[in-house]
Amino acid sequence: MKVGLIGCGAIGHFLLEKINQEKIFPNVEIVSVLDEREKSQPKLAKLADTYDLSFFSDADRFLSLEMDVVVECANVEAVRHYAPIVLTKKDLLIISVGALVDRAFYTELESIAKEHNRKMILPSGAIGGLDLIQAAKVSGGLQEVTLITRKPAKALLSETVEKETIIFKGKASEAISKFPKNINVAIILSLAGIGVNETNVQIVADPQIDKNIHTIKARGDFGEFELQIANHAMPGNPKTSYLTALSILSLLKSMGEQTIIG
Numbered sequence: 001m002k003v004g005l006i007g008c009g010a011i012g013h014f015l016l017e018k019i020n021q022e023k024i025f026p027n028v029e030i031v032s033v034l035d036e037r038e039k040s041q042p043k044l045a046k047l048a049d050t051y052d053l054s055f056f057s058d059a060d061r062f063l064s065l066e067m068d069v070v071v072e073c074a075n076v077e078a079v080r081h082y083a084p085i086v087l088t089k090k091d092l093l094i095i096s097v098g099a100l101v102d103r104a105f106y107t108e109l110e111s112i113a114k115e116h117n118r119k120m121i122l123p124s125g126a127i128g129g130l131d132l133i134q135a136a137k138v139s140g141g142l143q144e145v146t147l148i149t150r151k152p153a154k155a156l157l158s159e160t161v162e163k164e165t166i167i168f169k170g171k172a173s174e175a176i177s178k179f180p181k182n183i184n185v186a187i188i189l190s191l192a193g194i195g196v197n198e199t200n201v202q203i204v205a206d207p208q209i210d211k212n213i214h215t216i217k218a219r220g221d222f223g224e225f226e227l228q229i230a231n232h233a234m235p236g237n238p239k240t241s242y243l244t245a246l247s248i249l250s251l252l253k254s255m256g257e258q259t260i261i262g
């Protein structure tokens with residue numbers, strides 16, 4: 001399976017290391033990277049050489065390559081900009097799912113994917129339990145979903161705080177507009193569950209912790225559910241949890257398999 005990346009920061013580098021260098025999947029290879037913000041040409045040339053791939057800052061040339069799936073690991077603006085065009089040509093895995101908070105945009109992407117017989121693939125990212133949330137809502141019986149995200153204060157705030165501080169309390173739709181690089185998890189949880197206008201979100205900046213801790217609580221006809229994930233950060237980006245990159249790897253692996261789990 002040939003993979004293209006949009007964005008080559010902390011997640012992109014990790015995927016290159018695991019897939020192209022360690023070759024953890026025999027039939028998967030990253031063949032190309034688009035990173036329009038990376039202006040350092042020598043750095044690009046070195047990466048292209050190290051990982052044996054093509055590097056582009058031009059989307060048309062990137063998309064003209066043969067690729068089975070494009071993995072977005074850039075940011076929500078990149079999704080808004082590239083997703084409609086990518087989905088006319090390739091399957092697209094989106095990690096900056098915050099861009100899908102806009103219902104009209106999400107519907108537009110779904111209809112482009114349908115028209116061009118492409119798939120839009122949305123990993124669980126830095127959280128888990130989405131299998132349960134989806135099952136719980138399948139016939140309408142999911143009543144309440146809450147996400148409490150606790151991150152190191154320096155990952156969320158430019159100013160210092162002395163003690164834990166609730167910096168946001170509201171719905172997922174508002175949370176992502178205020179913290180687009182920190183709370184994509186609220187949007188994937190909403191898409192799996194009861195939607196961005198119904199999912200409750202609380203964000204806590206905590207100067208005492210060094211992990212990204214997400215607690216999900218749900219209630220419905222199935223019963224009650226609570227799950228807490230204490231994530232290590234990605235080397236290279238304290239805002240991003242390591243599990244996010246693992247969830248992309250895991251989905252890429254499952255795309256080549258016959259059995260579906262979960």
Ligand SMILES: NC(=O)C1=CN([C@@H]2O[C@H](COP(=O)(O)OP(=O)(O)OC[C@H]3O[C@@H](n4cnc5c(N)ncnc54)[C@H](O)[C@@H]3O)[C@@H](O)[C@H]2O)C=CC1
Pocket residue numbers: 006007008009010011012034035036037038073074075076077078081095096097124125126127180181182184185188234236237239240241244
């Ligand atoms: N769904 C989830 O659970 C999570 C999602 N995320 C998302 O993943 C994204 C990537 O995370 P990291 O790798 O840690 O970020 P990063 O900041 O280390 O890397 C992002 C890369 O994207 C590139 N980029 C920015 N705009 C671009 C554009 N328009 N076109 C092409 N490349 C562009 C930058 O140059 C940079 O190299 C985050 O911005 C966030 O939106 C992060 C954590 C959890």
Ligand SMILES: O=C([O-])CC(=O)C(=O)O
Pocket residue numbers: 125126180181182183184185186212231239240241242244
């Ligand atoms: O990585 C995390 O723990 C969560 C995150 O940044 C996001 O959802 O955007």
